[in-house]
Amino acid sequence: MTRGTGPRMTPATADPAAVQRVRRAHLTATVLVAAVSAAALLLVFLMAAGDLPDRIATHFDFSGQPNDDMARGAALGLFLLVGIGLPALLIGVFGATQWWRGEWARAFAGFLAGFSVWLAALFAGLVIANRGAASPEEVTLRPWLLVLGLVLGLVVGVVVALVVPRGIPHDAPEVVTPMALAPTERASWFGRAQLGRLPLLALVASVLVLVVATLASGIWWLWLIAALVALLVAGMTSFVVTVDATGVTWRSAIGLPRGHIPLSEVTEAAVVEMSPADFGGFGLRMTPGGLGLITRRGTALQVRHGKRRFVATVDDAASGAGLLLGYLETTHRR
Incomplete structure (x- = not known):
């Protein structure tokens, strides 16, 4: 193997105070939205806790009728783990990579905020649909619950993307010195x-959550999804x-x-x-x-x-x- 040499990139001379302002604005907006979404989800759970069946309908067909269910404790635990834990994990992982740098920083902040709202609304809608039912068979998932969550997520995401400041620009591309090669010379x-360790741990944790959900639900085809996700993680x-x-x-x-x-x-x-x-x-x-x-x-x-x-x-x-x-x-x- 032959390696060439070239000049190293000089770090951008961005104003440290400006960088801190942008960082603080992006983190504040996304963390605040995630915290409010988590609080709203917990409030719905507390309000409906005494009026839920022993088994909760968790999966529905296109007509809104249930075709799978889970024990109440396992279902609520899974809803909280995914609805609150996943947005927090994403904010932590991408915060470590400083998503507020680059031209897509505002859009990414909007995605993180909107995703938090959508997940919370999705699981809150599932709890609301199960409230008052004596068994999973009596539950019907109204389409408007899903549409409302999606619309709320989109609206909040767009608002956050518009409110947060533009991202800190990346350094300009480095001008690299070409390696001198003779006409017949070959190099590789x-x-x-x-x-990195943090995003890798996050991916492994996601696979483990899926495995736990599969074990708790007893749904056999979830093992196929877990295996596919594990294979994708290994290949990416x-x-x-x-x-x-x-x-x-x-x-x-x-x-x-x-x-x-x-x-x-x-x-x-x-x-x-x-x-x-x-x-x-x-x-x-x-x-x-x-x-x-x-x-x-x-x-x-x-x-x-x-x-x-x-x-x-x-x-x-x-x-x-x-x-x-x-x-x-x-x-x-x-």
Whole structure:
């Protein structure tokens, strides 16, 4: 393996006071909405606690009739764990990656806030639908309960996205020095994008919650979903990126998914600042005109090919970009 060298990126000289104001505004808005949503959900639970059947209808068909149920204690515990714990977990994980940096910061803050409201409204609606019923068979889920929760989530999300300040801009893309290559010389570079400990623990915790829900409900087909989610986690937490004479190749740790960008299609390579919020999360992410292998916040390899871009948060991204630019220069000299 041959590695190139290039200049390191100089941190942006953003005003520390301005950064703190933006950070405080984003955290305050999302945490406040999540806390109010949690309080509202707890209030609904307390008001309905004495008027719920021993088993609660938890799943419904398209006509609103129940087709599955759980013991009351297990169902309420699961509703609280997911309805309150999941938004808190997301805010904590993405707060650690500083989602308030980048052009999509406001939209991401709106998503976190709206998601909290939607989950709380969803589980509150399920509790309200079960209130007063003697058994799960008597429960009917009214469509307006689901629509109301979705509308509330969208409205709150949009309001938060409009109220919070714009995100702190990322550093400008680094100008990388192309690696000098002789016409017949060949070199390869390998980089790894590895998910950090905190988001990895969050994903594992999500799988465990799903397993617990499956055990508590006794619904056999939930095991299929749990297995699928576990497989997706395994395939989205670690990636290997290769740059060589053929272009850019990437694959997950388990071999799939994978992809390749031919050298003939590459038009630009650079090192950029990237945040999971820029692609809407961790792992293999797709946006209009872009594909990302996003495992952390920080420098990343960016490859433009036509009107599309490929971004991978690999270590030593400057060496990968330098080698790719070296191959492009060698090709142009021929």
